[in-house]
Amino acid sequence: MLRSGEPTLMLLTGRAVREDGLALAGKIAEKTGTRLVAQGFNARTQRGRVSVERIPYVVDQALGVLAGLKHPFLGSGAITTGALGASIGALLPENAVVADEAMTTGRGFFAPTEAAAPHDWLSNMGGSIGFGPPLATGAAVACPVRKVIGLQADGSAMYTVQALWTQAREGLDVTTVLFSNRAYHILKGELASVGAGNPGRKALDMLDLGHPDIDWVGLAKSLGVPGARVADMDGFNRRFAEGLATPGPYLVEVFSRSRSTVRCKSRPTEAGVRSNGTQFSSNRRTENH
Secondary structure (H helix, E strand, O other): OOOOOOOOEEEEOHHHHOHHHHHHHHHHHHHHOOEEEEOOOOOOOOOOOOOOEEOOOOHHHHHHHHOOOOOOOOOOOOOOHHHHHHHHHHHOOOOEEEEEEOOOHHHHOOOOOOOOOOEEEEOOOOOOOOOHHHHHHHHHHHOOOOOEEEEEEHHHHOOOOOHHHHHHHHOOOEEEEEEEOOEOHHHHHHHHHOOOOOOOHHHHHHOEOOOOOOOHHHHHHHOOOOEEEEOOHHHHHHHHHHHHHOOOOEEEEEEOOOOOOOOOOOOOOOEEEOOOOOEEEOOOOOOOO
16 A cells, blocks of 8 residues: 555554654655654654654644545554544445544544545534434434444443443444543533633542443443443454444443542542442453453
């Protein structure tokens, strides 16, 4: 593909924008002529070694950077918004319907999915939360021959999780990608927008979705929907592709540890002792069916 003569781009993030990763990417670019572009936000980029662009945050500018691309690459390594967007764009089937309620995780998805196969992208017109699962369900009922992909935030999904049961009952062809950051980050953002700063331990605890952690794969299974949990991009690529190839409903829980650092002292986080004195742990495996 890199030698096809068509415009190509390698989307980089994580270790790939460090010295060793950029050196390898630079050699590939030198041999093939592919462009090197990093996702918009990276914790650390080692510059002055290999020239690398960044995808702009503003959508119109990002679309300009990606214009002319036809064959997007899969994301790899750690789970990031840029890597998820790249993989979703690369794997999205033709004529799919996307029901987008990914919220904070999905803010950067629109640009890297621009080069995806033709599809419809459905979005919320207001400020309500929880519309994603019933939107995906309705789309699957209305368009039974088209694959429906639900991009879903975990906090919003809690409002209408019963839609998974309807999908199972009706055999609807919906693949739900559930972004489990275990917090209402959109509401934290709203607090910051109005200048609330640090609203205090009790307020932040109300925006936390831990204690106990929600087992989305287990919850989906109890409602008749099979699924898997992933913790890196290789797992996501494999399980998302599996969901797209599976007739009927399927759920991929994308796990990312992103929690408030403010905790009620009476609530242990990962392991501790219940009020009756018994030991417990919330550690779970990833990549489970």
